[in-house]
Amino acid sequence: MGLLAGIALSDDGQSLGSMGVDFADYDHSGNLSFFVTHFAEQPNSLYRNLGKKGFDDVSWTSGLGQPSYPYVGWGTAFFDMDNDGWLDILVANGHVYPQVENAGGIANAGAGYNQPLLLHRNNRDGTFDEVSNAAGLASLPLKSRRGAAFGDIFNTGNIDVVLLNVGEPPTLLLNANRDGNHRVLFRLVGVKSNRAAIGARLTLRSAGVQQFSEVRGGASYLSQNDLRLHFGLGAAEKIDSVEIRWPSGATEKLQNLPADAIYTITEGRGVSATKPLPPPSADSSKPR
Helix, strand or coil: CHHHHCCCCCCCCCCCCCCCEEEECCCCCCCCEEEECCCCCCCCEEEEECHHHCEEECCCCCCCHHHHCCCCEEEEEEECCCCCCCCEEEEEECCCCHHHHCCCCCCCCCCCCCECCEEEEECCCCCEEECCCCCCCCCCCCECEEEEEEECCCCCCCCEEEEEECCCCCEEECCCCCCCCEEEEEEEECCCCCCCCCCCEEEEEECCEEEEEECCCCECCCECCCCCEEEEEECCCEEEEEEEECCCCCEEEEEEEECCEEEEEECCCEEEEEEECCCCCCCCCCCC
């Protein structure tokens, strides 16, 4: 159905490299849009989900196309880097031909074998700004990177990233965000469903905003993200409602949960454990 849906090709009808991939409701439309990383001299693609009308390639108009054009993109994900309730994007880059570093190497190779990261901040209006310099990522040593796994590694309430570097030890990016925004994580445990709750969808409503995410086995390029579902809540100190659609087909609803906690929800039994997160403005570089 790719051609009919509008996600098989670029907006000018070209087939592309297609390495890393993620789905998310980045614009709060209630639909899962589609982001794909590509080879050098191809813009990374953002296909906005228009519902019954299919998908619209907004790679250039969203601001994601131009910064990515010189690079070979791999691991990626939508994630809320500052817990404001709007999903941002990080992309790991790296060429496949070491020869591009040498004089007389591959002609018109563009960027070298080792390449920078791209961090795109959601502007809440359908566009993104590339902010790797402001975030401190531009000062990192260049690497040829592949996999990227996302999760709250130290239970600080912020999403961290582990990057796979070709032929070298991995890189851990510790998210030290202290913007003061509230957040929450959910660990889902299946009973009638599979225990890891792969395939479950959680819909959250807070301060008039609806967000949703799914528990997925596998992610992006050769990576596995944290199975817990993370949501930034902005200034909201509580969650009005949570609805879980379990893989078994059962649904479960919860109401009036405080923000800034990690909740374990067991299928059919509600909240079975609660772990408080540090205050939103606390030093998130300190593991808990």
